[in-house]
Amino acid sequence: MNIGEIARRAGVSRSTVSYALSGKRPVSDDTRLKIQRVIDELGYRPNASARALANGRTSTIGLVFPPAGNHYTGMQLDFIGSVVEAAAAYDYDVLLSPSGVDSDRSFQRLLGERRVDGAILMEIRLQDDRADHLADLDFPSVAIGRTAQLDGRWWVGLDHTALAAACVHHLADLGHRRVAFVNRPEQLLRAGYESAHRGLDGFTKAAAERGLTVRTYCCGDDAAAGQECVERILHDDPATTALVTLNEAALGGLYRGLARAGRHVPRDFSVTGVVANRWAETVTPQLTAADVPAAEMGRLAVELLVERLDQPTASARHHLLTPPISLRGSTGPAAAAPAS
Amino acid sequence: MNIGEIARRAGVSRSTVSYALSGKRPVSDDTRLKIQRVIDELGYRPNASARALANGRTSTIGLVFPPAGNHYTGMQLDFIGSVVEAAAAYDYDVLLSPSGVDSDRSFQRLLGERRVDGAILMEIRLQDDRADHLADLDFPSVAIGRTAQLDGRWWVGLDHTALAAACVHHLADLGHRRVAFVNRPEQLLRAGYESAHRGLDGFTKAAAERGLTVRTYCCGDDAAAGQECVERILHDDPATTALVTLNEAALGGLYRGLARAGRHVPRDFSVTGVVANRWAETVTPQLTAADVPAAEMGRLAVELLVERLDQPTASARHHLLTPPISLRGSTGPAAAAPAS
DNA sequence: CACTTCACGCGAACCGGTTCGACGATGTGT
């Protein structure tokens, strides 16, 4: 059931079948119908590899996502789902690539072996060799996040600086004076993860602006680490009355730590941060947070990539998102007189 | 930088380069080295499409996963991650396929266009047309879950019947007599989702065995639905003292509903179920549950599929997993005298 | 020294599509 077989049964040449399918040259209604009938009858579908080989396009985009060791967070899942869905709408498949331990190997698979037409890079770092490498090769790609070097880059990002700052202002407006920041794991911060860095920056600057006393922490991506982190925070400064977090996976642990320490949220202690809304709504009280629009980001990333693939000469575009803070139940006015 | 270019620069024929790379025929050390040097110098990698076309294998496996409308759960994420990782270890890429609204279209892409060598099917139903279809075609695939029809099928599954029963026995042993079951959404149950059905069966039978009074509920895959479900449960039978759930995404909402109703977990009310451990540990108190070994299942599924691809004549194999219940803090002895 | 054996390398065919140039059968203008 290859194109030759169809041609034979329809009594035409292989090229005619090809043109009938692609429409790149006129074919008489008569023969087109004849061909179509044979195709329907045999359930023929053109072989993707052969097509890719012939016209140089695989109709596949690569999604380079973080290694598993680094636990996945909920927003990543939403993101992957929306990328797959958006890609399907443009007739692209999605190939997952773990940028794992030897990231080079899978990277080479994608690019060197021409498995994909373009790529979406997750978990961007400020200095990101993958992104730099792709830019050098002029390989069509869209980054999720902003590298330090932005010229000519295509990306979809969240304004973590502004979001963290917004959280700070929200807390300061409520009268909080001593606030902690719970970041992603130290290892990621050191590796230069964009969200961790910009979030920290935004937090620090806004806190300085508002004259707050702050401490910043790194926290593992799981509940146990979150709980332990709260213990550290309250040990270091028992007068702390609020925290801001970027760490979705630790959220449940943060709440547990506060409960264990006898702090009631939001009466004695306020919690806010940047978290996908599905997870913000899971905890009790629901988290007042800037909702990460993961699904929208996935969709936008695909749209940018498709645009770039369609017109390779187009100049770089990007989307910087700054979702508003959704008020839920986890923040409240600072307690009048916290325990010394 | 195709194989012809390499051959030319190395002063040999294309076939010799091919054999040097594949090792399927002997090549003298001398020429092998010469070829290798050219390859390293040019950073040559064979084109995946051409290779796939020539030898009929794409080195890609398809992962057919549920549509986004149906919210993703945490275990799905762990699962996807481990599949990608395991596949990489066997030199396979993973192509995501949404079995979405018109599941046929993407399905046709995978199979009809020969984009993948084999497939892993998530979210299996008892009567699953996708699985039946693949079996009819004798297309290499591994299902995550057991269809009703098992002859000759390859699958990796969780023994939801036994797990739900184990939860019931655990609660009965603690003295609970009135227990509720919180299932996946009604729509999924009606669609015939395997886990929802077998879990319900196991729960019902074990409860009958132990002479418990039970009610069963379907619950949407989000926190709000969980909260509302608890309200229904306590309204229908205020004397209920425990629940068993398969619904990971609703877990946070279930806890919230109980807290709102003034039931303290585990003092007044016990909660248990079948949930990935990462999520069981997120709630407070941590959930006593049968931990879904999502990562292990992903790995096993890939191993089975690779085995099947390597020896197409091998007879069907499967893995049925029954993880033990991990005791955490969410279950306790039934209260002596619940409010009437 | 003639004769088999073997290791090594080459050329050609093939996988299943796409695309280009050409060509015969029409239709149009004069």
Added chain:
DNA sequence: ACACATCGTCGAACCGGTTCGCGTGAAGTG
């Protein structure tokens, strides 16, 4: 009536690998 453009179709070349059959020179054997 003729030249000429147009439409529809065909054959052949090409994409970049893999694989089969064969030829050749060197080594092994009697």
